[in-house]
Structure formats: structure tokens, C-alpha cells
Amino acid sequence: MTILKTALTAAAVTALMATTALAASHSEVTKLRIQTHYAPETVSGKLAAEYVDDIQKMSNGTIQVEMFYSSSVVKSVETFDAAATGILDCDMTGGAYQTGKNPAFQFVGDIMGGYATPYQQLSWLYYGGGLDAAQQLYNKYDMQLVGWWVYGQESLASSKPIRNADDFKDWKFRSPPGMETKIFEKLGAKPIVMDFTEIFTALETGIIDGADASGLANNMGLGLYDLVKHANFPGFHSMPSDHLACNKSRWDAMPEAHRTIMSVAMQALALKTALTFEKKNAEAAAQLRADGVNLYAWTDEDLQKFRDAAQASWPEFATTPEAKALVESHMAYLTQLGLVSK
Template structure:
């Protein structure tokens, strides 16, 4: 839904026509609130693009999924209802399970920087871009807040404590991973988490990172959490309708990509500080469980079994192989792990 306007001006007093310039208006939806750290950095991305383009680009950003439901944003961008989708590829696993492995390689990477490195240095962008282009979309980049933490009413000191642990899990691959490790994940709607914890239906919940969990009041109900997190690290994607993208001049494309990388890294930095501040403030109130390298490797091995089961298409298998290849390169899995 790109709109182009040709603007011509005349140099007063000289009678000379100035060079024409184009203006591009883009409508983009995200699922963040404008008050969140992610939402504030998205607003900064908008300002960066508009400023660096000298006003040639105008972006209408719609927060909190104001136009269509979050899970419908990608299709809305494909069909032209909006021009871009700044939500999460996990909504798209029904199209192809490959999207799981560009949104959250659960149990895989330990830091956002490793995940970014796979995308930009480990061959991930080429495979991921090909997947998006199959659906008429272009991937600008990611926004990774950081590792999430498991929250529990009982200690979670290592994989052995997962046995028979009843907790709220989102649907999909996560339930497969935790079942492999002996836990009892229960898919519960987000709105029912608090009641389920209060009544003892569950012993814990997978919600978000420490700072977000704290702001939501999770630690008013449970006093144990894993930190630093290791089981989940969602990457929200910045994606644009491919025809719209191809209709933009190269300098505008470059501006948008550079601004997206700035957004990505600043979001991760902002959350790392925010999460650490929350941890500092919760000391003495919440017990933090930092799993050993060996325990994380045990979890990763269980996760790898679920990856193989979940990767039922050629695109998904190719992405899993590329992740394992890079994880081997940086020492997260051993040679021959594939």
C-alpha cells in the first residue's frame, strides 16, 4: 500500500525548477504497547527512518494490534491491508513449522547476540529471507528483548526438578520439549495464569523475562525463577510486503535496514539493563536459579529431539541444520551433534 507523490518546487526569484522528490507512506502494525521498551524502540525506528530520509518517508505505526489481531498481521501485510508486520513469526507455524526456527529456537542459544550472530554471520539470513519471500514478504530484521525465565512455586535447580512439574506453557514446540524432559506442561490462556497459580492448578508458568514478570505481578504469587533464562528467547520480526519493498529506492531500503539493526541492538541493550535492575530489586524476595553449563546442555539435548520432531518440512529441516551447524561452530553443541 505504498503511495508515491511527486513534489516539484520552484526556486523563487531564479525561476529554476528544483529536483523532484518522492514521498512514501507506509502503514505498519506491531503487537507492542507504545509504553513498553519494545514499543518505544519501534517509535524510535519510525523517527530514525523519517529523519534520515529527509522526510521522504512517512510511517503510520499502529500499536497493540490496533487494525487486525496479532496473528493476522502477516496475512494483512501480504494482502495489502497494511504494508508491514512487526509482530512474531511464531504466529506463522501453521503455514510452515520453519517459522518457529526464525522466531524462537527454544533451548538453543543462550544470549540474544548468539541468535543475532546466526542471522547475520551464520548463514541464517539467506535461508530466512528465502522463506519470507515465498509468502511475498521481506525480512528487515529482529527485535530480541532477551532470554525468558521460568517461574515456579518450587525450586528449579536443574533438569531433575522438571520431572512432573505442572506449569503453564504456550502451545506448540515448547510442550514437546518439556514433555521430553519429564515435565507436565499445560496449555493455559494467558488471561488464566494468575487464577491457575493462585488455586494451585499449576506449580509455575512460562510468561516472559524477569522484568516483565515482575511488572505483571508474577513474583507476588511464586518465588522461584530461572535466571539467566535459557529455555526461550523470542525474536519479533520486522517484515515488509515484498512488492512494497521492491518499490522503494535503494537509499530508502538501506536507511530502513540500518535503522532496524540499531533498533534490534538497542532493544536488547535496554532490556538487559531493565532485567538486571529487576533482578537487583527482587534479591531476598525471589530465589534465582542459574543452571550449570552441564544442565543447560542436558536441556538443549532434550530440545533438539523436539526440534527434529517439529521440523516436518524441508525449509524447517534446513533451518534446524543451519542452527546446529552454527551452534557447533560457537561451541554450544559438540562436533557430530547433527
């Protein structure tokens, strides 16, 4: 009985210590300032708000977020550095904005011409060794990659028809920075790099003929098809991995329970985003057709022209050890999925 009593007492003490530690971690408050480039009325903006609501509720209010939409604190491309230097705590834009820092960010932001679905791209991150490879890159710049939310293939917005690759000749359009400019130049287009928030005005004033902004539903939410009446659907050229990345020191100082909540909630956001856009893009396509917007589905032959131009640009852009390692990782996984041949 004495041994049993001692064991029970030890177990009770251990349970009490665990409960006390858990209570202590939940009593700690984490306050975060997060910026996204998405407007609150877009589909992605609403999903970001749901993520914030989820982590606040799951933490019983001990994670508190001040959310900034439409890049209201700093420009979209400056969000990463603002988080790394403590102006913000977390960046909810995407890695492709940081290609000027290291071209490796292209291959965690938008490989272009690679994966066909969000599920394939997410599987590389979580089951193809992608997260470990990407984390080394983010940590080098004092940031922690928490997770991805991938809405699927983007659609373009244009004042001119974009029926096939030939229509890109002399097509002046807004492009994000990075590899995309090289790919579209190969196809005869004239990409102009500008901030996400400047797209509407540039289209409205005729500075550009079209824009690579987002998915069809997001583009509609931004009002782009109120200005121009041509788009492609389904998309093919770009499938950005929007990210949540946080200041590394800030992340490491957070209670483990808070880090777990945010990481798992990002996986939920990833699935919710992919499923939501399956539906929202189809609804947007039906509405846009009814409103007189021309939607073009490209032939397999024209799609292959784009993939060839994209894949020819990967090695050109992989000019650092980190970029080369990520391209090799993607190629191995794409080959395993049967999306590229050896």
C-alpha cells in the same frame, strides 16, 4: 578546453539527475501500519517506539508509521497473515508464532537450546547465511524479513519453585505455539498454548501455574511478578528472535532509500535491544530479589538436561524442506562457534 567543458557539463548533469532522483525518492511518502504484541510500557514496547521514531526522522518524515501495541488489531499469532493480506503492512512480533504454517518458522523464531547470547544468534542471521535462508521462507508467504531484534534469554514466571528440571513435572504453564511444547512435555511439564495478551489473566485466575512470556525485565513490566513469586535468572530455555516483517508487495513498492533506512535501523535496534536488556534484566533481578521474588540459577547439569531435550526435538520438528535446510544451517554455524560438537 572543449573536452574538459563537455566532461564537466556531463558530470553536472549526472549529479543533477542523481540529486533529482534522490529528492524524488525522499518526496515519496510511505505510510505503514505496524503491530507488535508488546505493551507500550514494557522495555521492548519502548524500544519499538524508538525504532519508529528513528525511521521517521531519518526519512525526514517521508516514512510515516501508525503503530499498534498489545496486539490491538488482531491476535499476536494473526499479525503475520494480517500483514501478508494487507490488513496491516508489517508484523513486529516473531516468526515462532507461524510454526503452524510451516515448522521452519521455529528455526527463525526461536531455535531453543542453541545460541547462548543475542550476538551469536544475530551473527548467524547477518554473517552465517541466515538472512538469505530465512528470506526464502518469508517470501514464500508473501512477506519480507526486514530484520531481528533479540533481547536475550527469557526467564519464566511461576507460582511454584523452578529450581531445576525436576520441578517441571506436572507444571502447567503458558507456552507459545511450536517446538517448545514438545521440549517441555519431554521434561514432564504440561504446556498450554495461549495468546501473549492472555497471560496475566490466566496467572491471576490460577488457570496456569506459570508462564513463558519474555525476558525478566519485560515480565516485570507486565506485572507478572506481582502475581507469582518465582523466576529463573539468568534465563536459558528460550531466546526469541522478534522480527520486523513486511508485506512483500508493499516492501518492493517502497523507495529504495526507505527500504535501506528501515533495514539499517533494524540492525541498530538489534544492538540497542541486546545492550538494553543486559542492563535492564540485571536491574530487574536486583529489584525482584528486594521485593521477595525467588530467582533460581540452574546448575550446568540441569541446563544440559534442557539442551538435550531441546536438541532431540529439532529433527522431530524439521519436517519440511525449508525446516531441514534451516536446521542444517544452524547446526553448521553452531558447530563453527563451538556451541555443539560434531
